[in-house]
Amino acid sequence: xxxxxxxxxxxxxxxxxxxxxxxxxxxxxxxxxxxxxxxxxxxxxxxxxxxxxxxxxxxxxxxxxxxxxxxxxxxxxxxxxxxxxxxxxxxxxxxxxxxxxxxxxxxxxxxxxxxxxxxxxxxxxxxxxxxxxxxxxxxxxxxxxxxxxxxxxxxxxxxxxxxxxxxxxxxxxxxxxxxxxxxxxxxxxxxxxxxxxxxxxxxxxxxxxxxxxxxxxxxxxxxxxxxxxxxxxxxxxxxxxxxxxxxx
Amino acid sequence: xxxxxxxxxxxxxxxxxxxxxxxxxxxxxxxxxxxxxxxxxxxxxxxxxxxxxxxxxxxxxxxxxxxxxxxxxxxxxxxxxxxxxxxxxxxxxxxxxxxxxxxxxxxxxxxxxxxxxxxxxxxxxxxxxxxxxxxxxxxxxxxxxxxxxxxxxxxxxxxxxxxxxxxxxxxxxxxxxxxxxxxxxxxxxxxxxxxxxxxxxxxxxxxxxxxxxxxxxxxxxxxxxxxxxxxxxxxxxxxxxxxxxxxxxxxxxxxxxxxxxxxxxxxxxxxxxxxxxxxxxxxxxxxxxxxxxxxxxxxxxxxxxxxxxxxxxxxxxxxxxxx
Numbered sequence: 001x002x003x004x005x006x007x008x009x010x011x012x013x014x015x016x017x018x019x020x021x022x023x024x025x026x027x028x029x030x031x032x033x034x035x036x037x038x039x040x041x042x043x044x045x046x047x048x049x050x051x052x053x054x055x056x057x058x059x060x061x062x063x064x065x066x067x068x069x070x071x072x073x074x075x076x077x078x079x080x081x082x083x084x085x086x087x088x089x090x091x092x093x094x095x096x097x098x099x100x101x102x103x104x105x106x107x108x109x110x111x112x113x114x115x116x117x118x119x120x121x122x123x124x125x126x127x128x129x130x131x132x133x134x135x136x137x138x139x140x141x142x143x144x145x146x147x148x149x150x151x152x153x154x155x156x157x158x159x160x161x162x163x164x165x166x167x168x169x170x171x172x173x174x175x176x177x178x179x180x181x182x183x184x185x186x187x188x189x190x191x192x193x194x195x196x197x198x199x200x201x202x203x204x205x206x207x208x209x210x211x212x213x214x215x216x217x218x219x220x221x222x223x224x225x226x227x228x229x230x231x232x233x234x235x236x237x238x239x240x241x242x243x244x245x246x247x248x
Numbered sequence: 249x250x251x252x253x254x255x256x257x258x259x260x261x262x263x264x265x266x267x268x269x270x271x272x273x274x275x276x277x278x279x280x281x282x283x284x285x286x287x288x289x290x291x292x293x294x295x296x297x298x299x300x301x302x303x304x305x306x307x308x309x310x311x312x313x314x315x316x317x318x319x320x321x322x323x324x325x326x327x328x329x330x331x332x333x334x335x336x337x338x339x340x341x342x343x344x345x346x347x348x349x350x351x352x353x354x355x356x357x358x359x360x361x362x363x364x365x366x367x368x369x370x371x372x373x374x375x376x377x378x379x380x381x382x383x384x385x386x387x388x389x390x391x392x393x394x395x396x397x398x399x400x401x402x403x404x405x406x407x408x409x410x411x412x413x414x415x416x417x418x419x420x421x422x423x424x425x426x427x428x429x430x431x432x433x434x435x436x437x438x439x440x441x442x443x444x445x446x447x448x449x450x451x452x453x454x455x456x457x458x459x460x461x462x463x464x465x466x467x468x469x470x471x472x473x474x475x476x477x478x479x480x481x482x483x484x485x486x487x488x489x490x491x492x493x494x495x496x497x498x499x500x501x502x503x504x505x506x507x508x509x510x511x512x513x514x515x516x517x518x519x520x521x522x523x524x525x526x527x528x529x530x531x532x533x534x535x536x537x538x539x540x541x542x543x544x545x546x547x548x549x550x551x552x553x554x555x556x557x558x559x560x561x562x563x564x565x566x567x568x569x570x571x
Contacts, residue, residue, distance in 0.1 A: 058465055085471035095466035099485050109470035112480060154466075161470065 015064035026220035039207040042217035088158030096142040103138040148179030294321030362523040376441025381448025406446035432511040455486035495555040
């Protein structure tokens with residue numbers, strides 16, 4: 001897949017993150033270009049998820065800046081809620097609102113954050129559910145859906161906001177093996193449609209097939225960064241080689 | 249099945265059947281004595297038969313039947329024994345003290361008004377408590393110590409001092425002492441509300457904390473602010489989870505309204521216990537206390553039922569929350 005070279009969407013500058021005594025991110029610089037699919041891999045505890053969560057400032061960096069379209073999201077004067085409407089996020093544990101139907105999960109933020117009318121929100125939500133193949137489950141509660149279906153609703157919920165960037169945090173890790181494909185298929189279609197995506201994943205096949213660029217993280221640092229072919233075929237760093245030999 | 253039946257008959261006869269019109273006469277009659285002897289015999293037989301056959305019965309339901317029969321038999325024997333002990337005492341005095349319902353005749357209207365007052369005190373106290381509790385619970389969960397500290401202080405103070413002290417202090421100390429023009433009844437509602445607020449705050453806090461962090465993160469990632477996420481995502485879920493402890497707190501509050509009796513209420517303001525005490529002082533008969541207990545149960549039992557129903561309805565409307 002070609003990289004659209006139409007500018008930088010996200011720039012992380014010298015991002016450090018401490019959780020109490022735990023040094024999770026040790027100075028990360030990163031650029032995400034508009035239209036690219038950036039895949040983040042690495043062993044558990046390497047800081048991949050933390051890195052992803054600093055992009056929409058669910059984790060506030062202890063030090064460093066997060067720029068989204070040139071706006072500094074770590075600046076207190078920045079309207080973070082507004083910026084977050086343009087950054088969709090999908091979580092490992094789905095985090096659908098269990099007291100609301102699939103449809104209402106999607107319309108909630110459309111109505112209360114974007115201020116759409118009832119009909120507009122409903123229409124947009126239904127269109128989005130069709131997109132992920134769940135139009136017929138619009139009125140089901142999350143508890144009545146399979147893990148794969150729940151995760152597709154969660155993706156639809158994020159997409160309905162019409163974001164410029166999508167963050168995926170190990171979105172297939174909590175799924176039964178036979179449900180992984182339906183979620184990955186949705187993500188592949190999304191990537192093919194030109195969405196800018198940052199994907200933390202253990203699905204190496206997906207990383208290879210869909211990623212435009214892969215970064216390997218270890219101990220809170222970006223250790224290696226390359227195209228998927230290069231990184232998976234000829235990893236330069238020893239730690240990266242070790243990791244790949246264990247997961248491939 | 250036969251064993252089960254024998255046990256049931258034993259229990260039923262010892263209670264249900266009184267052959268004479270006058271209570272005292274019935275309790276001490278010879279017929280009652282025969283029934284009691286029969287009850288003990290049947291109960292023992294049921295217990296023994298059940299215990300003996302339990303292991304040899306072929307199916308799970310029949311074994312359960314034998315077990316139930318044996319236990320019912322033992323219960324019948326125990327109750328009959330207690331009843332025997334009771335009727336060998338002075339039944340006459342007992343009945344006069346506790347079952348002289350004719351004395352209550354003239355108090356009926358006051359009784360209903362008192363029951364109404366109890367309900368008003370409890371409901372308005374709870375309403376104030378929920379509002380205070382909601383605000384306090386959010387303060388108590390703040391990341392910032394300066395916001396948290398006053399809430400903790402309030403909660404600990406009202407949970408740490410007796411309600412009777414609070415009622416006395418606010419009425420005698422503040423309302424009367426500082427000549428604030430509030431009746432005992434008004435002070436009571438206020439104090440019950442302040443007190444309930446502290447307990448409700450802890451219930452809400454636990455409820456909010458029980459919601460997974462991811463719910464809040466999902467809401468924030470969709471662009472909702474802190475309070476919007478709280479209001480639209482966290483609280484609706486938390487509220488469903490706290491219905492059982494909230495009911496429990498409310499039932500305790502209903503009973504705690506009885507402490508208001510010590511403030512000296514006017515006739516119109518009297519709640520159930522104050523009235524019961526009043527009647528006792530006029531008649532020197534404890535039947536009033538029994539009637540009062542019935543009054544409390546008449547309020548609390550339907551309340552418990554109602555909230556249980558509500559809880560089931562809320563639960564059935566959604567899957568995947570709570571147990």
